[in-house]
Each structure stands twice: as structure tokens, then as C-alpha cells.
Amino acid sequence: MGVRFFWAVLAMAVVVTASNYLVQFPVQGTIGGFDLAQILTWGAFTYPVAFLVNDLTNRHFGPRPARVVVVVGFACAVAMSIFLASPRIAVASGAAFLVAQLLDVSIFDRLRGAQWWKAPLVSSTIGSVIDTILFFGIAFAASFAFLDTGFGLEDSSLPFPTPLLSFGPQVPLWVSLGVGDFLVKMAVTLVLLAPYKVLRRVIPDRTAIVA
Secondary structure, three states, X not given: OHHHHHHHHHHHHHHHHHHHHHOOOEXXXXXXXXXXXXXXXXXXXXXXXXXXXXXXXXXXXXXXXXXXXXXXXXXXXXXXXXXXXXXXXXXXHHHHHHHHHHHHHHHHHHHOOOOOOHHHHHHHHHHHHHHHHHHHHHHHOHHHOHHHHOOOOOOOOOOOEEEHHHOOOEEEHHHHHHHHHHHHHHHHHHHOHHHHHHHOOOOOOHHHHHO
């Protein structure tokens, strides 16, 4: 598989590690009265790139090598996240990443014969839903505080009530952050369809290679 496969593994590890770190930092500022810090973290802008890397790897090498990239990227990301973030963030990211990306691989492979945009869009959307629920639940819900206290760290849970997306009903802060992050992830996912369309012209589909 060579150099391209190595770059796919490296890209996945870099993207996930950066996202694990950036998700701890809310975006400061307001837009139209919306307090962005209550609905958005910087990690939302980088994480969707992991689905782009995964889908291009799946397209070129097939689902089995794509799963290898997911597992290797997962291992590297968790290892580096322990040093860049907290053990709780590492556990949350690892669980969410592994489940979401492996699901993405399966869905993409099933839809690879459809219109060019359907496989990456559907697989990334479903993967993002699963990833967001698992990550924000484990990383910031009070139920998982033991992942901080068990390591002698201060509880980093975010159970404080806040209006959903700054204007809806009262929900825990981590829920509002999760919904905000998901909406931004979807916006970025739509934008990333453009580079996917361009790159698919230079990265051949494995089915075309076999044929």
C-alpha cells in the first residue's frame, strides 16, 4: 500500500489529536446575540476532516485497510491525547472515534456505488451523530466524573444549566455544546464535499482498479 497508506494513517492521527485538544476550548464571541461559548468548541472545525481522510482511504484501498487506518489512528490519538489532554478526554475521544469511524467505513462501502456525494455525506452524518453523543456524554456529563476523580484530577463535568443554543430550554451545558458542535460539524462536512469531489478524480476507487 506504500506511501499513500502511511500518509492516511498520519493524517488521521494528527486530525484526531488536534480535535481532542481543541474541543476543550469554547469559541469566544457572539453572533446575533448567540453566545458562541455556550454552543461551540474549536474541535468542531477540525474533526470532520477525519471523515474525509477515512472516506478517501476507503475509496482508494477498500474497507479493510480503512479499518486499519481507523485503529492505528485511534491508538496514536489516544496515546498522544493522554499527554495533550486529560485521561477522560482520551477515553471519550477514543470510544467515540472508534465507534463512529468504523460505522463510517461500513456505511461508505455500502453506498460507494451511488451518486458521488451520497456515500461521504450519509456516512459522515451518521458517524458525526454517534461521535457527538458518545464524546460529549463521556467527556462532560456528570455521570462520568469518575474518569477525572479516579486519576486524582478535578471534575471537568459541565452539568451547569444553560439555554440550549443560547435561546432554547434549559439543558446541561455539555448538551448545548454537543448540539452546537454537531451543527458546525455538519456545516464543515458539507464544505468538505468540495475537496472530496476534487480528490476523488486523482484517488481512484478500488472497484475501478479491480475492474
